[in-house]
Structures are given as C-alpha cells and as structure tokens.
Amino acid sequence: MRCLRAAILVMALIAAASSAEAQSLAIIHAQAWTGQSAQPIDDATILVERGKIVSVVQHAPAPRDARVIDAAGHPVTAGLVNAATQLGLTEISSVRDTHDQAATGETVGAGFDVSLGLNANSELVSLARADGVTRALSFPNVSGQAPFSGLAAVIRLRGSDILDKARVALFVTIGGGAWPTHAGARSAQWQLLRAAFDDAKQPPPASPRPASREAQITALREVLSGHIPLAIVTHRESDIRQAIRLASDYTIHVVVVGGAEAWRAAPELAAAHIPVVLDPDANLPYTFDQLGNRQTNAVILAKAGVMIAFGLAGGRLEQNYNAGLALREGAGIAVSNGLPYLEALKAVTVNPIAVWRPGEAAGLIAAGQDADLVIWDGDPFEPTSNTTTIIVEGKPVLTDTRMDALARRYLPNAK
C-alpha cells in the first residue's frame, strides 16, 4: 500500500501547489546527483520557485514559508530524459490503429510533424513518468517517402499537454531492412537525401508549390539553416562515415541515432562534433547492419570525446513500453561495462537536452535549471529501485500507473 500512501501525499502536495502557485518548494536532506560532479552533494537542500531551481546548498535549512519534501538522504536526480522513444505516438504495437509514428502516404515525407498526434493519456507515457522520465524525444519512423521519417518532438511528461517543443529534428532512416519501402538500396537513400537538400537550396519557383511539398522543403531548410539537426537513424560503419561526410558537405548538424557500429568511427565522430544517441543495452547482431553491437559502444565513444545520449533503450519493445525502466537499467549496464557513473547519468539527463533542446537550461541540478526532479528510494540505475516523488515544472506529479491500479485490485488475492 506504499504507493497508495505516496499517491495520497502527492495529491495533497498538488492541491497545495494549486492553492499557492508562487510558493517555493524545498527538497531537504537530498543526496543530490547534480550531473556536474562525480560525487553527490549529501544533505543538500534544493530550493525551487516558479518551475526553476533557485539554489542547491548543503546543510541549508528550508525557507520558513516553503513547502518541504524530505528526501531522507535518498538520491535525487534531475528528471530523466530519454533521447529516443515513440512515447505518445504508439500504444499497442500489434494493433495498427493505435499507431501514429509513421506517415505511410507518399505526400507528407520530411514534413511529417509528430507533434500534432501526441497522446498525453497514453499508458506508456504514465509508466515512463512513474519510472522517472520527465522529458523524452518522440521521433517518427520511416515514411512513405524513404529515406525521410519526418520531424521529431520533445515531450514533457506532465498533465494533458505533453508537447515541450515541436520540430526539434528532421529524422531520416538509412540502411538495410524492408528495402521495397526503403528506396531499394542504401546508395539510393543517400542520393535521395542529398538531392532533396540540393533541391531545397534552390530559390522558390515562380508558381507556388503544393502545400505538402512546401512543408517538406521547409523542414529541409530548417536543417540547412542550422536551425535543427538532421537525425540519421543508422547503424553500419559505412553509413556512419557517410553521415560524417554529409554533415561536412552541407555544413549541417547531424545526430546519429542507433549507431551500433559508431564505436568504429569514434575519433571521426568526435572531430565532426556529431553526437550519438544509442541503446546502451544492445549487444546482439539483430541485423547485418548491426553486427557490431556491443555494450562498450558508449564507453569507447565517451572516451573519444563524442557526446552520447541514451535512447532506444532495451530494443524495439522496451524503448517505448519501458522508456524509463529500460533507460535507467541501460545506464547501469553501461556503467557495469566501464562508463563512469557521471557520464551515464549525463547520458540520461543533460546530454539528451544538449542534443535535442540545445540552449535549454535543463538536465542538471543547479540554480537556474528547469525544476524537473526525481527522488529515488535507491540507485536509479538499479531495477529494484523506484521513484518516490517526481517533480515536473516545479510541481509534484502523480506517479500512479494503470499497473499500480491493477496490482492494488488483485493484491487481496495474494493473501
């Protein structure tokens, strides 16, 4: 019944929050994993006002008028950020009519904007939040216009509007699998991609283009202007090297997503300042593109100076259904394979912000940062650990899930 008690507590806190919007919130006795140093600040007081962190001070008393949450020495981290999911876009993978992650028609292509279809009431979203995720990237799958997938959004896991920022990156998918719908060969994919950028560089034609075509050109131009990155979902070493070349030829920001064999081009990726979003758990050759999957991928890349962020964690099923649990467990697996704890923590907090929300003050526990915070009952990377309090935009949110409700209903049977 522990979670019921927690739920009641949180409801009380939420009620208090709405009655005194401007009141400050103090988390006391926190073991604060700030994301800025390898060791936590013990007995930290984290002061929050108007959705932002105001101060983080060791052994400090809470201000007299602040609402107080006692972390009782437990770990507190910034809200986790999953760098690659389809949260809010998919519900039941075997049921096609619950899918909104891909535009199958041939007209939308690069202009497909997932932000119009986000479902805040998704059970996948509430479970991810209960597991400590407060922000995530939701990206589209390959569209009817290969290699384009469309425009990804960052979501913030709060109330009924979870859109944080739309159109944060243009996604394309390069590589093997499903060739008939993927342009037939990877060379064709790269050629189509380059041709699309070349087209988008041309001055607009005298007669107006169809709106759907205009939407594609707009998306491509946002990349060409450096406004948003081109996210390339790809795995094979040859494609990663092509991605580096593309970034240089068009002077655009590129992010590699997947990157099973990125470790084989680590120095080149570092030199080109190309971040890699990867599944820290992957160690199996799922396809011939992913022969090089290994759990030391993150370690090798980080050591070479590549910015890494964790996403797609746990593979095709878990990346969405356990977008929180698989993410933090994956971070633990990376640590157990040699990644320093701080680097792993950054890969699930501040680094995904740097990749998808550059310039946003979020992902750290420090003054001026977004007050998205999680209190844990143990090491967040351990599967036996749970969240106890989740704060989004400075306010505690409900952590109750449908799983909790089911478990509570059937607990009496367990006598």
Next chain:
Amino acid sequence: MKTGYRQLARCRRGLLGLALMATGFAGSAMAAPTPPWLDDPFPSTYRPPAGPDLVIRRATVLDGSGHRLDDADILTHAGKIVSIGHQLHVPAGTREIDGRGRWVTPGVIDIHSHDGVYVLPLTDIDKEASDVAELSDPNAADTRVETAINPQDVAFSRALEHGVTTIQILPGSSPIFSGRSVVVHPIRVNTVAEMKLAGAPQGFKMACGEGPKEQDAEAHKGPTSRQGEVAFIRATFLDAQDYLRDWRAHAAGKGHAPKRDLKREALAGILAGDLHIHMHCYRADDMATMMSVAKEFGIRVTAFHHAVEAYKIPQLLKANGTCAAVWAGWWGYKMEAQDAIRANAALLDRDGVCVTMHSDSPSEGQRLNLEAARAAGAARRLGISVPPEQMIRWITSNPAKAMGLGDRLGTLAPGYDADIVLWSSEPFSVYSHADLVVIDGAAVFDRSRAPSEPVSDFELGRRAMQP
C-alpha cells in the same frame, strides 16, 4: 563417475516408467514395449566438460531453494556438488577460488527460449520461412525443435556469459500444437546433440489466444478465433485418444501396434502424461479454459508461459498444479498483454504458485537476474519485500521443477549437478557480472580469462564482431 551417475539416473527413470506401465497393464506377463512417443531418434551425445574439482571459498551463497549462507564454501567433485558449509576440508588437487565479496548461486535456468532457431541476424528469409516453428499446419505436433537448432547462434554464448547454464528451447507459438522442446546447456559445440541434456523429461509446446488465430487468419488455414482454437485442440486430442487406446491394447497383447504417425503419437504421448505441456497463454480466462480442456482429457498443463494475467488466478493455478512462466518487463504490445504487471512473479510467489521468469528473446535471455530484480522492485513499490534468497528461486529451482528437473538442477545441495555461478556482487544488481560459470563441475566461462576471439563461428573473422 559422472557418466555412471547419469546412466544410473536414466535407468532409475526408465525403471520408474516401466513400473508405472506395469501397474497400467496389470496381468501382462511380457515387458511392455516402449511407446513410440518415447523413442528418441536424436539422442544426446553431451559430455560434461573436463576440469578439476572446485571449491569456492567464503562467498555469500544463495542455494536456489530459499536459503542464504554467508561466508560459506561450496565444493564440487566429479561434476556434482559435494558439500556446502564453512571452512570445508578439500582433497588435494581441488582448484581453490576466492569468493570473498562475491555471491554464489545455482546456474540460471531459462525455461523459454528460441535460441538456435530465432538466429540473429534476422533476414528476409526469416520473414517467410523462419525456423522458430513449422507454419504449414496449426498442428505441428510431429516437429522437434532440436532438428532446427543452429549451435552457432551467438545467443548461446551471450546467455552463458550472463550466468545461464540450462535452456529449454521451445518452438514458436504460431501453431496451436507447436512441437517438442529440447533442454540444452549453452556450451560451444557444433551439434545440438552435444548440448542436449540426457534424461530430461520431454516438453511439448502449445499455444492459445491471439498468436495462433492471427497466424491462421493470415495463412487462411486453421482456427481464426479463440473458440475455434479450443474446438481444434479438443478434436485433435479426441483423435489422439483413439491412437492411445490402440497402442495400449497392443501393449496389453491385443492387436497390432497402430501405424506410426508422428503427429498422433506425440499427442498420445501428451495424453499418456509422458510429454509435458508448456502452453503459451496470456489471459486469465484463456488459462482457465485450457485447464478445463486439460481436465477433460485427464492431463495437466505443466506451465503457462507469458502468463501475464496469472496474478489474477493464483488459486486456480495452484489447484491445478500448474506453474507460471512470466516476464516482469514485457507488457502492452498486444491486446492480451494489456493487463501485465511487473510484480506478477512476486504476487504469484506470495500465493504459493510455482513461478519462474522466462526470456523468449536473446536479449532477455542474458538478464533473467535483472528480470527477477524488476519484479522484486515492483513488489517493493507495493510494500512487499522479496529477499534475494527468494528471488533466486524464480530463475533456478522453480524453472528446474517446472521442467521436471528439480531433483537434479536449480539447487545447490549435495548430489545436484554442479551448475554454479560466481557473481561479482549481489546477483540482482545491474552492476553484477557472472565472473565464473560452471556446468557439471567444469568452468565453462571465466571472465578473468576472456577469450581473445569470439565464441561462435558466426562471429569469427568478421571485423565488426571482434572482441
């Protein structure tokens, strides 16, 4: 000697079988012939790897059956566990291993795997013609998954490196009668016979619910609804009853042996209780229906696999003596998986249901310890505490019991097979590594002596796959 024991064990089982048959056919003076379903045309050629006897000193030992011993030693001899205790005296020549700060458990057992038939990398060929299951007929009772297993699947070495010492490989669940399973040790060999455990009870895979009906609807053959599946199962068993009756008459000296028929004889073997049913079912109502069908034919479902709603019917499962093989993490991806809860295993265990974690995938198959940890973590969220010595049962002694191997595997006790894992720390921590994996007393994986080249031939010589 090791082989001597195995022969004895096999004889004992054989004798037991004969004794049972004799009671069934009282009055017959002749020894009953072996029924065709117990024929094994693919006998095991497994030989335990050679190695010195081992003693692991001063480790935290979880015996797999609910006990924890701190600062304890464990000694093996000739492939068996000889003793567990404090400051054991050991014969000269025993390899000494310092277990201080480390944990010892039985080898992890995966009761549900498709390793060797769902071989990575997957290709276009797998979409049309996978070796996971035979799809030409919803009744594939004549198939044996062991005739399809590729021992070069990298999943085997990955599982072993993560502490898994025994795996039941099942055919996939698209056919309703999916075929026979096989139990293997995931060691590096070139033929499945060399991995196959001798003397393991014969498992048989069946499936209910969404999987088969969707396959059948797609293939335009076989039942396309739950009620159709149940009718199909009953009709098929009714037909197999005839075969069993004919065989029993023949065994009693009345009439000819029925004509060999690979499907009907396997099904008769199920009805005779010799082939143990491992049934893929998600929903509580599906499981209840299948237990009724089993009762109708005087048989028992050994275990429901993927039983995501098992927590809703613990008493029914207990009353039927049926185990539940579950995940902690997988949920939601299809209609019948909507009501999955992570604490399933913990709630079932609390209720006294025989429960085991299972993998169903080569990635989950490497971290059954973490699956158990997930279930315990979810239970903690509900205010239920599960200590490590209880959790370990979900991946050792319970699957062993469910596979009919509970007297031989899954527990660290004198006389048991010496399948042992030495973990770098508490085995349910994400940071823990299997430092040493022992099968039948021999160290088959030693993390401190990581091989300089890959284990599987598939990986060998491929640039992106070098260690």
